[in-house]
Amino acid sequence: MILSKELGLVLFHLDTVWMDGFPSKDKRRAKDRLAPGTEVTFLVRSFHGEEYKDLSEEKVVHQAVAVWFGIRPDGILKVAMGEENTRQLEEHRKTFMLYIRGDVFMR
DSSP, X not given: XXXXXXXXXXXXXXXXXXXXXXXXXXXXXXXXXXXXXXXXEEEEEEEESGGGTTTOTTOEEXXXXXXXXXXXXXXXXXXXXXHHHHXXXXXXXXXXXXXXXXXXXXX
């Protein structure tokens, strides 16, 4: 999760991390670079619906479609909003909500 001053908690997945100007293929390396408190920049989409009522009173989930360090990579918006990435984001949200409903996380 990313803690945003404007949005609160923002869901993200290591699949959305960009390193050295490209989508990261090495999740372990991306995870190592993302120690708690690391400053990142991200593009976010907000999804509203009854399916998010267990997550927020506003029934919304904010999800990072791309996360990066430093200068914004060229072409990031095209990739982040592309069909393949959009499908992956949906799967990540569904999986996360299964964890939420399964009481895996403490509140």
